[in-house]
Amino acid sequence: MPNTSEKIVEIKNLVKHYGKFHAVEDVSFDVYRGDVFGFLGPNGAGKSTTIRTMLSLIKPTSGELKLFGKDLLKDRNYILSKIGCIVEKPDFYKYLSAEKNIEIFARLSGVTVTKSKIHEIIEFVGLKGREKDKLGGFSHGMKQRLGIAQTLVHDPELIILDEPTTGLDPQGIIDIRNLILQLKNERNKTVLLSSHILSEIELIANRMVIINKGKTIVQGSVSELLNAQELIVSFSVDNMEKAKQLLANAGMTQLIDKTEDSNLLLHISQEKIPVVNKLFCDNGINVFSIEAKRKLEDYFLKLINA
Amino acid sequence: MFWKSTYNEFIKIAAKPRSYIGLGAITLIIAIILFAMKADGMSFISFVTGPFEQSLSFEGNILNGNLIAFIILQMLIIHVPLLIALVTGDLVSGEGAMGTIRLLLTKPISRTSILFSKYLAGCAYTFIILLWMGFMALIIGKWMFGSGDLMVLNSDGLIVLQEHDLAWRFFCGFSVAYLSLVMVAALSLTLSCFSENSIGPIVSTMAIIILFTIIGALDVPVLQKIQPYLFTSHMVAWRNFFEDPLPTQKIISSIGILVAHIVVLLSIAVYKFNRKDILS
Numbered sequence: 001m002p003n004t005s006e007k008i009v010e011i012k013n014l015v016k017h018y019g020k021f022h023a024v025e026d027v028s029f030d031v032y033r034g035d036v037f038g039f040l041g042p043n044g045a046g047k048s049t050t051i052r053t054m055l056s057l058i059k060p061t062s063g064e065l066k067l068f069g070k071d072l073l074k075d076r077n078y079i080l081s082k083i084g085c086i087v088e089k090p091d092f093y094k095y096l097s098a099e100k101n102i103e104i105f106a107r108l109s110g111v112t113v114t115k116s117k118i119h120e121i122i123e124f125v126g127l128k129g130r131e132k133d134k135l136g137g138f139s140h141g142m143k144q145r146l147g148i149a150q151t152l153v154h155d156p157e158l159i160i161l162d163e164p165t166t167g168l169d170p171q172g173i174i175d176i177r178n179l180i181l182q183l184k185n186e187r188n189k190t191v192l193l194s195s196h197i198l199s200e201i202e203l204i205a206n207r208m209v210i211i212n213k214g215k216t217i218v219q220g221s222v223s224e225l226l227n228a229q230e231l232i233v234s235f236s237v238d239n240m241e242k243a244k245q246l247l248a249n250a251g252m253t254q255l256i257d258k259t260e261d262s263n264l265l266l267h268i269s270q271e272k273i274p275v276v277n278k279l280f281c282d283n284g285i286n287v288f289s290i291e292a293k294r295k296l297e298d299y300f301l302k303l304i305n306a
Numbered sequence: 307m308f309w310k311s312t313y314n315e316f317i318k319i320a321a322k323p324r325s326y327i328g329l330g331a332i333t334l335i336i337a338i339i340l341f342a343m344k345a346d347g348m349s350f351i352s353f354v355t356g357p358f359e360q361s362l363s364f365e366g367n368i369l370n371g372n373l374i375a376f377i378i379l380q381m382l383i384i385h386v387p388l389l390i391a392l393v394t395g396d397l398v399s400g401e402g403a404m405g406t407i408r409l410l411l412t413k414p415i416s417r418t419s420i421l422f423s424k425y426l427a428g429c430a431y432t433f434i435i436l437l438w439m440g441f442m443a444l445i446i447g448k449w450m451f452g453s454g455d456l457m458v459l460n461s462d463g464l465i466v467l468q469e470h471d472l473a474w475r476f477f478c479g480f481s482v483a484y485l486s487l488v489m490v491a492a493l494s495l496t497l498s499c500f501s502e503n504s505i506g507p508i509v510s511t512m513a514i515i516i517l518f519t520i521i522g523a524l525d526v527p528v529l530q531k532i533q534p535y536l537f538t539s540h541m542v543a544w545r546n547f548f549e550d551p552l553p554t555q556k557i558i559s560s561i562g563i564l565v566a567h568i569v570v571l572l573s574i575a576v577y578k579f580n581r582k583d584i585l586s
Contacts (some may be wrong), residue, residue: 018583055412057584077414084414091405095321104317107310108413150409 006033007069008158008190009054014063016049023049025214027063029157031192035161036184038205038222039194042304047194048088048215050091051162055085067158081110084156086164092135096145098122099131102153104250109154111235118153125149125179141172148179154189159183160192165200173200180204202226202296212304226299233273234263236288250279262288308419314398315427328389329437336378336442340450343374347451371448372456372472376548378443383483383541387490388512389435394428395507397493398579402502402586410586411584421499421579425572428491436484444476458548465550479544482557484562486541490515492568493537496575502586534559537567 009031016024023044024160031037041047052058052278054065056076065072067079087124099118106113122131124143133155135143144164161180165173181204195201202222211221218225237243243264247253255266255276266276273290280287315547319325320464343350347369350378401407408440411417467475490511497507518538533539543560 038435052408052584057408057411059581059583077416079414080412081414083412085409087408087412089405091408093318093321093404093406096318097324100317100321105409105413107314108307108410108415110307110414 007031008033009037009192010064010066011050011054011261012064012066014050014053014065015048015061016053016058017061018287022214024053024060026216027211027214028073029209029217029219031190033157033190034188035207036180036191036193036205038201038208039211040198040201040300041194041211043196045211045304047211047216050211051085051160051192051194052087055087055160056080057087063282067234079111081154082157083160084151084154084158085160085162086144086147087160087162089140089163089166090143090150092143092146093133094136095246097132097134098127098138101135101146102150106153110291111154113153121149121153122146124152126175140167141169141175144168144172144176145179149177152183154266156189158190158192162194163196165195165197168211173197177204191218198296198300210278210300210303215283217303222296226296231270231273231292232298233266233268233276234260234289234291235266235276236263237280238262238286238288242266242283243280246279246283248291249278252276307415308423311415311420311423312426315397315423319431320429321395321398324396325393325431325506327392328386328431329438330388332386332435333442334441335381336439339378339381340374340442343377344450345530350359364410367452367454368457369451370454370456371444371451372454372469372476374447374451375440375443375476376456376458378439378447379479379483379544383486383544386435386439386487387515387541388508390428390432390487390490391494391508393431394425394491394505395498395511396427397424397495398498399501399507400498400504402584403504405586407584407586408511417580417582418576421495421576422572425492425495425575428495429488432491433484436480440532441474441546456548460545460549465548467548467550473478475547479547481544482547482561483544485561486537486543489537489541489564489567489571492571492575494570496578499575499578499582535563537564540564 007030009029011030012028014024014027015022027046027050039047039051049058052059054067054072056072068082070079072079091105096104099122102118102122106118119131122128125148127142127145127149130138130142135146138146148161148164151161164180165176168176177200180191180193183191184232192204193201203224207220208222210217235243240259240262244256245258247256255268255272256264258265268276277287277290350377351369368432391570399406410420447478453469455469458465458467493514494507497510501507515538522533522536522539532552540560540563543557543564546557
């Protein structure tokens with residue numbers, strides 16, 4: 001089992017300026033071994049710049065970047081040998097086959113990678129039978145899978161995926177999500193995942209950081225951060241007017257966010273859900289469903305608009 | 307890791323369709339020259355020997371494989387840089403344009419090693435191009451036209467080099483021609499580090515060669531001072547091996563200037579490539 005208290009990424013006060021443009025102003029976060037770490041932020045927040053800096057594609061203006069306990073600027077090759085990554089989109093050599101592409105990058109990974117290992121990884125990402133095909137004929141989803149194969153081929157400890165589901169169809173998004181969960185559960189990998197799709201982060205990440213305008217806004221455990229917030233909970237009821245009256249009688253009118261058809265949206269904490277449910281049921285209101293709505297999305301918007 | 311990276315670069319060059327444009331173009335051009343010389347080579351020879359025929363008599367196989375190789379080398383050395391730049395100008399910028407540079411530079415190998423492995427692979431490609439040119443010109447030329455003494459026309463007059471005295475001259479001539487071509491490879495690779503697309507460095511390399519060639523040809527005193535230091539002035543240094551006596555000092559000076567250009571250009575490339583933020 002991985003040592004989940006071991007920090008394998010420590011970013012402190014990262015700054016990157018391009019002349020007068022400040023792409024990253026003050027980003028700090030830690031990733032622990034075994035995390036599926038969500039890296040969130042709106043467009044232009046500095047996510048890609050931060051990831052590129054972590055991978056030595058961009059030189060930081062200032063700040064501290066430690067990975068696996070070592071300074072990136074001093075021990076670049078050691079650190080990169082332990083990382084597999086996709087930055088933005090998985091671009092490969094179109095004139096080479098899938099197998100040759102993996103071979104090319106595996107050869108530079110610092111470890112000896114056998115042909116059978118390459119075939120095993122290609123099979124793992126669901127591209128068995130396409131090894132000899134040139135990349136020119138691959139769809140975006142297939143390239144994304146090959147990108148993940150490329151990140152895994154040298155058995156890295158940390159996998160960095162920058163927007164891995166961009167441009168994928170719904171099935172492709174589910175497939176990539178399942179692959180990431182497999183990486184964590186079956187291969188004990190630490191995954192740093194940057195994404196715009198908040199529900200995706202909510203579903204698979206255990207910890208996250210949210211950045212905006214180049215600065216860290218919040219970081220921590222996904223469940224703790226979200227549970228600390230009030231939820232918007234939708235109660236589907238058969239008598240809307242009676243339900244609203246009951247809430248008013250109980251002094252809970254202020255909880256009503258809005259009503260949508262037969263759905264009553266309440267702004268309440270998790271503990272109050274059974275209380276409201278009991279109130280409705282005891283007074284003869286049928287509750288057909290209770291659904292917590294857009295937790296992370298609301299939390300995210302609340303933070304970046306603050 | 308450096309040799310693994312160099313091997314990777316060989317594979318990439320070998321797999322790119324554009325790498326075969328050079329070989330195809332050389333094959334086609336030389337085939338046309340050989341065919342034309344076979345069909346009407348003696349008129350070409352008469353054009354060269356005409357002014358001397360009243361005072362000299364020419365005997366033996368003048369239109370031979372050695373002369374054909376010399377003519378081809380003289381004609382193609384002007385155009386081969388374009389074919390070299392077509393491949394070497396794409397080595398860094400092509401990775402940027404394709405997006406593969408992001409993956410390549412996140413591997414545990416230094417940027418300097420990657421750059422030098424690209425240059426080494428480019429030099430190997432240049433060697434193959436020149437070797438093919440040599441094979442087509444000398445071997446096929448001798449097979450079609452036979453062997454014989456080489457008659458060379460230069461600014462001092464006509465020189466006849468004996469057949470047994472030619473092998474080493476061709477070897478050294480091709481070696482210096484190779485040096486001038488790997489200098490062109492260094493130039494296009496350096497320009498490639500400054501660009502995000504493939505066409506820019508290729509066009510810029512040719513533009514620089516054309517510009518320097520024009521400056522080198524202009525008979526203006528202020529330009530004459532810089533002409534000896536322009537690499538284009540030394541790209542025809544291979545011809546010195548077909549002089550008698552051999553201008554040793556001139557050859558050494560040309561080699562020195564070409565090597566100095568390679569060192570300076572590669573230093574600029576290393577500096578730029580190591581400081582480059584990958585934003586593509």
